Amino acid sequence: MGTNSFLNVLPQMVTFVRVAELGSFSAAADLLGITPSAASRQVKRLEKEIGVQLLQRTTRQLRLTEAGAEAFARCRELVLAAQGAMDVGAQFASKPSGLVRISAPKAFARRVLHPHVLSFLQRYPEVDVQLIVSDRDVDPIREGVDLVVRLTTEPPEGLVARPLMAVAHILCATPRYLTRHPAIAHPSDLVAHSCLSLGEHERDNHWRFRRQGEQDAEVVVRGRYICNHSEVRLEGALADLGVACVPAFMAREALHAGEVLRVLADWEFQGNYQGHAYILYPPNRFTAPKCQVLVDHLREALGGTDGTDRTDVTDNGPGLSASSATRAPPRAAS
Known part of the structure; x- marks a missing residue:
């Protein structure tokens, strides 16, 4: 040609x-x-x-x-x-400027990201931010979004993935509920309690636990309220409906205020939705300063600078199906 x-x-x-x-x-x-x-x-x-x-x-x-x-x-x-x-002109601008579009899951956006976006806007007055709050997997390339936060055990291929923070799940309940029901000293004690679980998959009510020096434990829990959104499960726990599994970041304020207490704090909850919060963006050679400063700000605020970067630009394919089979996406934290 x-x-x-x-x-x-x-x-x-x-x-x-x-x-x-x-x-x-x-x-x-x-x-x-x-x-x-x-x-x-x-x-x-x-x-x-x-x-x-x-x-x-x-x-x-x-x-x-x-x-x-x-x-x-x-x-x-x-x-x-x-x-x-x-974007070359922006690369050499003396100050980062312009609009950054960033998406994040609802609970994480409200409880974790939002306060740090406010401090970012104060720190960089020439940069504007559009925060898109959505629990679906936003594709930055197809949808014209600069940055995407995703909670997952394994970030998708074809995008640069920078870790923000680990996401762990904990169990919690109100002092009122705990004083009115049998004590919980071992995971097996949960069978006597109402437990708020996700209910998205068949085994979401199979709660697994690990503690150093002891055999792993698994218990099948039941409860009166099942929901696949962590904020709703926390509100259920606050209404004295039972023991809820929620991301630690979701329960932080309620724990600090004494509204809920940790349950089985000496056991590690092994849920299907553990992982990290990653910030994702397309693998362009040059990253616009407005995006780079926001990535750096969030990683500094959330401790992601201590993590291990993953820059994987191997692509599994476009939006429509190709000849080869693709791997099912990992389950994200909820």
């Missing part, structure tokens, strides 16, 4: 990348400000220039061919490089 041909297909590559990421000509067209038919024609012209079929089109879905998956990876590198080039 000659130089002129290469220049001509650059817009078509951008369209192809957006179609592959979003899995739809209509969605890509809306993002690019063109019609779905124009998006389809651009991808067809790119296929003609390259000489291979990139997408398998059916009435129900789009699917990357083997050649399409390879072309997607290379075309997305070009798109990311172009986006980086557009």
